[in-house]
Amino acid sequence: MVDFSKNKSVYAEKKQRMIDVANGKTPDRIPVCSFIESYALAYAGTTIKDVEGHLIKHAKSYGEIYKDIYFDCAYVSYLTHSLKLGKVLGSEVFFASDDGVTLQHKEDCPMTPADYEKISKDPVMWILDEFLPRKFPKFDASNEDQLKAFFASLPPFLEFAGTLVVGNLYFEKFLGMPVVVGGSAEMPLDFYFDFLRGFKGTTIDIRRNKEALLEAKEAIKDYCYDLTKMTHLMMTMPPHIKTLPWLLDNGINAVIRGGEPKLQEFPWILNPCHMPPFLSDDQFEELYLDDFVEFATYIQNHGGHMFTVLEGQWGEKKLQMLNERVPKNSVTFVVENDDIFEAKKTLGKNNSIMGGMPLSMLRNGTKSECIDYAKKLINEVGIDGGYVFATDKVLLAPGDVDLKNYAAVNEFVHVYGQY
Amino acid sequence: MNNTLPEYKYDKNPKTLSEVMIGFVRNILETICPLLKYGPFPKLLDKLFASQFARSFLGSYAMLLLM
Numbered sequence: 001m002v003d004f005s006k007n008k009s010v011y012a013e014k015k016q017r018m019i020d021v022a023n024g025k026t027p028d029r030i031p032v033c034s035f036i037e038s039y040a041l042a043y044a045g046t047t048i049k050d051v052e053g054h055l056i057k058h059a060k061s062y063g064e065i066y067k068d069i070y071f072d073c074a075y076v077s078y079l080t081h082s083l084k085l086g087k088v089l090g091s092e093v094f095f096a097s098d099d100g101v102t103l104q105h106k107e108d109c110p111m112t113p114a115d116y117e118k119i120s121k122d123p124v125m126w127i128l129d130e131f132l133p134r135k136f137p138k139f140d141a142s143n144e145d146q147l148k149a150f151f152a153s154l155p156p157f158l159e160f161a162g163t164l165v166v167g168n169l170y171f172e173k174f175l176g177m178p179v180v181v182g183g184s185a186e187m188p189l190d191f192y193f194d195f196l197r198g199f200k201g202t203t204i205d206i207r208r209n210k211e212a213l214l215e216a217k218e219a220i221k222d223y224c225y226d227l228t229k230m231t232h233l234m235m236t237m238p239p240h241i242k243t244l245p246w247l248l249d250n251g252i253n254a255v256i257r258g259g260e261p262k263l264q265e266f267p268w269i270l271n272p273c274h275m276p277p278f279l280s281d282d283q284f285e286e287l288y289l290d291d292f293v294e295f296a297t298y299i300q301n302h303g304g305h306m307f308t309v310l311e312g313q314w315g316e317k318k319l320q321m322l323n324e325r326v327p328k329n330s331v332t333f334v335v336e337n338d339d340i341f342e343a344k345k346t347l348g349k350n351n352s353i354m355g356g357m358p359l360s361m362l363r364n365g366t367k368s369e370c371i372d373y374a375k376k377l378i379n380e381v382g383i384d385g386g387y388v389f390a391t392d393k394v395l396l397a398p399g400d401v402d403l404k405n406y407a408a409v410n411e412f413v414h415v416y417g418q419y
Numbered sequence: 420m421n422n423t424l425p426e427y428k429y430d431k432n433p434k435t436l437s438e439v440m441i442g443f444v445r446n447i448l449e450t451i452c453p454l455l456k457y458g459p460f461p462k463l464l465d466k467l468f469a470s471q472f473a474r475s476f477l478g479s480y481a482m483l484l485l486m
Binding site for chain 1: 429431432433434435436437439440442443470471472474475476477478479480481482483484485486
């Protein structure tokens with residue numbers, strides 16, 4: 001029998017810990033956040049195919065690990081990409097590995113330098129009318145067939161939205177577990193890097209088509225802001241009547257009238273940063289930093305909080321530049337390959353950080369090694385608040401972690417990490 | 420600058436993809452509420468589908484496909 005009343009108070013307590021960290025306050029204890037994606041399905045003994053189309057089974061499968069291992073917060077409560085949506089439109093970009101669980105993707109970015117002029121005039125319409133038909137074979141067709149393809153894409157589109165709502169609702173009501181990701185902020189340069197020009201194209205264009213790229217980067221900024229707003233509204237779907245006024249207010253004023261949104265302080269807006277490890281410090285300062293500061297400021301000024309994943313290795317100089325410019329308590333930085341102890345001394349001065357527990361150690365190390373390292377993280381990185389304990393990388397595949405080690409460190413941090 | 424555009428493009432269509440999508444949604448609205456075909460409503464619908472509101476939804480749909 002589910003104790004909804006107890007789950008409500010547990011949820012509120014755990015959520016408050018994350019909010020306190022984001023706001024620069026010392027929480028009652030260091031929160032433990034998961035960084036789990038498709039691994040959750042492997043834990044539950046299901047596959048992507050098993051849960052596709054079954055919203056409740058999807059939510060329950062994702063939630064299994066949270067019943068057995070201590071967490072204060074979940075990363076996500078659902079698979080973050082819809083394989084069905086791509087397949088229905090003839091795309092094989094996203095696929096599951098042979099294990100049926102690990103979600104992977106190939107790069108398919110058919111924009112060329114000749115497209116910069118058009119995309120700079122109207123990025124949204126260019127993406128819809130020219131880019132989508134190139135990327136999705138079923139849209140590269142007659143109007144009649146495009147209509148059929150669009151119609152066929154609506155059920156998986158709605159299914160994806162459904163998994164999101166059902167997943168978050170299940171986690172809150174049945175597990176008492178907050179979910180940290182509530183929206184997506186994509187930096188303009190990353191938009192080209194991730195979706196349109198790709199890794200090779202964008203890194204070449206920085207040198208050979210710089211002016212055109214810069215113009216296109218500025219042109220797509222409004223779209224990036226709009227997506228931040230829309231994804232936050234969609235992914236923070238209030239599962240209860242108390243927050244309905246917020247949704248209506250934003251729906252009318254921010255969406256229909258195009259006004260300024262009112263964001264929530266939790267969940268946080270995910271910002272995966274991919275380009276910076278491939279930029280020199282000078283290129284980062286010239287091409288990326290201003291936009292990053294602008295987005296962090298915008299989200300904070302509208303009541304929200306950004307959750308940036310520093311993917312790869314950024315280096316001390318870039319982290320210093322971020323620390324000097326990013327508004328205080330506007331961002332929680334997930335540190336991946338940079339030294340988190342050094343990051344604490346730079347980024348940690350003005351903003352909070354997350355991560356640090358090496359996934360490789362949890363997978364291959366002994367229990368005592370893992371706990372000793374977790375203790376070091378608590379004592380050095382969590383010493384004065386501003387820290388969320390998590391693995392340094394996302395759990396995707398079945399063999400990604402030794403569960404005994406994972407359960408042990410989380411329990412240890414929960415007990416030892418009290419202030 | 421490389422001026423080569425991709426060759427795989429079905430370019431014989433009278434409408435763009437976004438016009439196809441908007442047309443589909445418009446047809447649904449007019450089927451549910453036939454009143455929308457008369458009086459001031461067609462022009463209001465034109466405004467609605469040309470608005471930032473419509474762009475936000477179309478843009479969000481595109482983003483979900485790209486993700």
